Amino acid sequence: MTTDVDEMTSDAPPAPTAWDRVKLARATDRPTTQDYVAALFTDFVELHGDRLFGDDRALIGGVARFRGSTVMVIGHQGGTNTKENISRNFGMPRPEGYRKAQRLMRHAEKFGLPIVTLIDTSGADPGISSEERGQGTAIAESLMTMFGCRVPIVCTVIAEGGSGGALAIGIGDRLLMLENAIYAVASPEACATILWRDVEKAPEAAETMRVTAADCYRFGIVDDIVPEPQPAHEAPQEVIAATGDFIEQALRDIQSAFDPETEDGVAAMLDARYGKFRAIGAWRDASLDALDSATPES
Amino acid sequence: MTTDVDEMTSDAPPAPTAWDRVKLARATDRPTTQDYVAALFTDFVELHGDRLFGDDRALIGGVARFRGSTVMVIGHQGGTNTKENISRNFGMPRPEGYRKAQRLMRHAEKFGLPIVTLIDTSGADPGISSEERGQGTAIAESLMTMFGCRVPIVCTVIAEGGSGGALAIGIGDRLLMLENAIYAVASPEACATILWRDVEKAPEAAETMRVTAADCYRFGIVDDIVPEPQPAHEAPQEVIAATGDFIEQALRDIQSAFDPETEDGVAAMLDARYGKFRAIGAWRDASLDALDSATPES
Amino acid sequence: MRNFFKRQGKFQPRNGDDRNDQIIPEDLWVKCPKCSELIYSKELDRSARVCPKCGHHFRLRARHRIRLLVDPGSFEEWDTGLRPEDPLAFVDGQGPYPDKVERTQLKTGEVEALITGVCRVEGRPLVLVVADFDFLGASMGSVWGEKLARAVERAGEHGWPVMTVNASGGARMHEGLFSLMQMAKTVSAFHRLGERRLPHFSLLVDPCYGGVTASYATVADIVMAEPGALIGFAGQRVIEQITRQKLPDGFQTAEFLLEHGMIDFIIERQQLRQQVRTLIDLYMRDGENEPAPVVATAASIDVDA
Amino acid sequence: MRNFFKRQGKFQPRNGDDRNDQIIPEDLWVKCPKCSELIYSKELDRSARVCPKCGHHFRLRARHRIRLLVDPGSFEEWDTGLRPEDPLAFVDGQGPYPDKVERTQLKTGEVEALITGVCRVEGRPLVLVVADFDFLGASMGSVWGEKLARAVERAGEHGWPVMTVNASGGARMHEGLFSLMQMAKTVSAFHRLGERRLPHFSLLVDPCYGGVTASYATVADIVMAEPGALIGFAGQRVIEQITRQKLPDGFQTAEFLLEHGMIDFIIERQQLRQQVRTLIDLYMRDGENEPAPVVATAASIDVDA
Numbered sequence A, B: 001m002t003t004d005v006d007e008m009t010s011d012a013p014p015a016p017t018a019w020d021r022v023k024l025a026r027a028t029d030r031p032t033t034q035d036y037v038a039a040l041f042t043d044f045v046e047l048h049g050d051r052l053f054g055d056d057r058a059l060i061g062g063v064a065r066f067r068g069s070t071v072m073v074i075g076h077q078g079g080t081n082t083k084e085n086i087s088r089n090f091g092m093p094r095p096e097g098y099r100k101a102q103r104l105m106r107h108a109e110k111f112g113l114p115i116v117t118l119i120d121t122s123g124a125d126p127g128i129s130s131e132e133r134g135q136g137t138a139i140a141e142s143l144m145t146m147f148g149c150r151v152p153i154v155c156t157v158i159a160e161g162g163s164g165g166a167l168a169i170g171i172g173d174r175l176l177m178l179e180n181a182i183y184a185v186a187s188p189e190a191c192a193t194i195l196w197r198d199v200e201k202a203p204e205a206a207e208t209m210r211v212t213a214a215d216c217y218r219f220g221i222v223d224d225i226v227p228e229p230q231p232a233h234e235a236p237q238e239v240i241a242a243t244g245d246f247i248e249q250a251l252r253d254i255q256s257a258f259d260p261e262t263e264d265g266v267a268a269m270l271d272a273r274y275g276k277f278r279a280i281g282a283w284r285d286a287s288l289d290a291l292d293s294a295t296p297e298s
Numbered sequence C, D: 001m002r003n004f005f006k007r008q009g010k011f012q013p014r015n016g017d018d019r020n021d022q023i024i025p026e027d028l029w030v031k032c033p034k035c036s037e038l039i040y041s042k043e044l045d046r047s048a049r050v051c052p053k054c055g056h057h058f059r060l061r062a063r064h065r066i067r068l069l070v071d072p073g074s075f076e077e078w079d080t081g082l083r084p085e086d087p088l089a090f091v092d093g094q095g096p097y098p099d100k101v102e103r104t105q106l107k108t109g110e111v112e113a114l115i116t117g118v119c120r121v122e123g124r125p126l127v128l129v130v131a132d133f134d135f136l137g138a139s140m141g142s143v144w145g146e147k148l149a150r151a152v153e154r155a156g157e158h159g160w161p162v163m164t165v166n167a168s169g170g171a172r173m174h175e176g177l178f179s180l181m182q183m184a185k186t187v188s189a190f191h192r193l194g195e196r197r198l199p200h201f202s203l204l205v206d207p208c209y210g211g212v213t214a215s216y217a218t219v220a221d222i223v224m225a226e227p228g229a230l231i232g233f234a235g236q237r238v239i240e241q242i243t244r245q246k247l248p249d250g251f252q253t254a255e256f257l258l259e260h261g262m263i264d265f266i267i268e269r270q271q272l273r274q275q276v277r278t279l280i281d282l283y284m285r286d287g288e289n290e291p292a293p294v295v296a297t298a299a300s301i302d303v304d305a
């Protein structure tokens, strides 16, 4: 899946750059959570509201049947036109959205329903009222909820995985990513503004941030990449169906690895979920280096 | 504890009427939650906020040491002057208050801390914004939380126990009530307005609503009455100390009956808590009457 | 106290799932309060009392709701013998509470405000709990709490889901603190049901206020509401009187609650049966809870003399 | 990749719990940004960098905070050998990330933004995790996550409570998605600690933003903040630019968060030690978790050449 130098010299078209991937991930007609729900799930019953303050339409969810089983599906949802974009806040969740997601996850846990999340957001809402109602706390609670949730969780980055708004529904036993999806700690534009003080440097920022599925896979953060032989917005049916197959396989793998119907199975699943994120990091231990070279200093 | 006909003919002063009790319960200088906390608890650390929307000063709580053990104490709190009354909304909780209480109860559960609640409110806040943020839902969640809370809970009506706002911290393994406290489904004034369309009939309403501690005890709703040889506002130290003794005894009784340190003990405690409220009701089964008299009709 | 009821032996409740549900109209035409259309009364009944022009949902009696939802003849009513007591010896301007209960029973044809039982919806067993607003404003008293607790406990024993249809004008003042305590009793019953992983579907209908809103009705696993239903804790008149503020447009409507995150969705009356079937299928997975056969006998024999 | 660090052998971090905590002042007098009082620099240090006139809390370096909180000499630092890698081979306008790290290390005297270890507070063991804002704006990268996870795991093994002192300017952009994932890693560590019923006390100090606010720092068992500290998820400039709205007075201050229900209380710096002692005593009941002896050796030997 990684860019190969050979490709550059062969007759094949050059591999997409990171910025190409960003544009593909953001393509206007790229399938959204609602498209996946419509194509892959039956009897979807959308459940609204956080029971606290509001209903955030930027983050939707509900119970549905997926390949024979009842599951909870939760995903970001932007709009397809200006009016819908405004009502859905361009897919940027507010605290209500995370708290609705937490409610649905606890609900899923109560009934033993596996959770399927679909990640597609440029990030958390950066508004005044979101801060007032604890945007940070709400995201943190979502992470805490997912680490304790006693049912299988499969997360898929279907388009743009932006920052804490993405991660807030991104803790699971498997993390999948579409080939043309991106996943980043900040948008390339934000990164360019912060580090180069020039938003026009976004393509360079995208490159240096390593936001592609191939990068995330190489880093050991993503477990599997759903290929897009054609970009999802050009062949939505095929890509959605393939995504469904990957999610189904991931759920089957989890269920056969842990048997989440038993106490021990759940404990092992939560241990593995912990271990998965515990292992993510790039650091070295200088004291071990020194021990290696047997020249300790005090 | 019940009014005795003999008293009326003896030299003793007549027993207080229900309305007298209402006035005693509402006496301006009757001790409040803060007075109990100051006198009975040490190292009180007040914990603020629901982590969702706000901090309701009408319902306070925190960790503290009570007779040698760390506990969570939660209670209604009105003000002692106009300014404080406004900031504490006259002790009428808003949804934030119940949600703070729920948070503190889950916190107590996490650390195995017994919960002590002190009830003193004229009722839930009847405001527009409280409705917007789900006053009913918030109270209901509090009840649900307390039925599932895996630590001992002792509730004490220290003054006025008004409606859902009182009940929201009133589910426990033991319910105590001070002799001059009242507990009612609605204020006598509201009842008089609804049923007589005349708020001046509040004294009659108080009588017919059976709001006194003696009534609540007779109905099997209250487990024990803390005597007030002198009304609490006349002898605060004595009454507060006596209340502390009753609470301590109630906690000891629960702990010796169930051993809440064990899984089985917790299960038995929750069963008993369920059974306590399951049994409350005044109804009859007409079909059994008929069976008794052996004259069934179809 | 056991005897006072026998004094009123002239009252005999009727059984069955499809009676007592129509108030005889003052005239044959009903004016829609929303669009002012004049609707022929029988036509309104045929359309589940939904205005054919604007979709306004008129209130429905409990038994009418049951008839619309369940498989014909499948509703087995439970605990019809339960009757209110008068523990407070309550007397108000309208006289003693027992007299008020008797008058209400005669007027409404019901013995209490809550009807419970088990039914089938397209063959699927479902415990059904329906409030009747015409019975003392569907105020929640001891009989309500006891019937509901029994119904929910039976659901737990049999592995059946529960649906509640909730309306209420508030507390049963005449039963004092007993009324308040039914909030606790009903919530605790559903807490237990939840531990068995059996779902509670709650439908809020117009009007739903007070202790019912502040107890089991709003902490169900799925909370639905009918379009336009007024739902809240404190009543609008009380709030206006106390706050002296103008209430916002649409305050306390189902749509308002949806926007404020308090309900899962709004369901039109004509879609309810299908939606309930879908929910049962989603939550009662794949025969895991094998439907027990509905008892074949008639509704519980009511033997009140 | 193991080698690049050896290239920078000239840097040698210092150890100990009470050094590296003072920036040499430009001059001997500091002007309080709140009350404009001119304060003699050494006097400010003696008052824990709290303005003696108005109580304004100046920022503190991590080691200064540690010194103020712990019993003298009791801080045993952990994992001082951990160093950032450069998995992205990140280069921005200021050059490669490793160079930036090296410059920062030389400037600050710290090897990373997070200091972890175990200490005693009036004899009571406490795992202490303190962020240093001077180190790349206390941005959370892989070393932060790893040091924190190790510290929390050790707390769990020994039955010790954990206190974190949290400041952050946001993500460590240079570590890309690894930085984001430290939010998950840190939260999961505390999730485990919670399963052992060991408490996490979090103190938010100025400024605390981004991934730290949106992870372990705000879901602690007790969340405290210093007076006036700015705490939020999105930065104020970002919010102003995007919303083009004026920010409310006091927006994102500790006092604002308290009012909005997000923190348990505000604690003045001079009261912290006493408050932490009280909390430890309340939660670590009655010798149930017998304090393990603090290892008597000096701070972990740092052997980076």
Ligand SMILES: [Zn+2]
Pocket: C032, C033, C034, C035, C036, C037, C051, C052, C053, C054, C055, C056
């Ligand atoms: Zn109409």
Ligand SMILES: [Zn+2]
Pocket: D032, D033, D034, D035, D036, D037, D051, D052, D053, D054, D055, D056
């Ligand atoms: Zn100053």
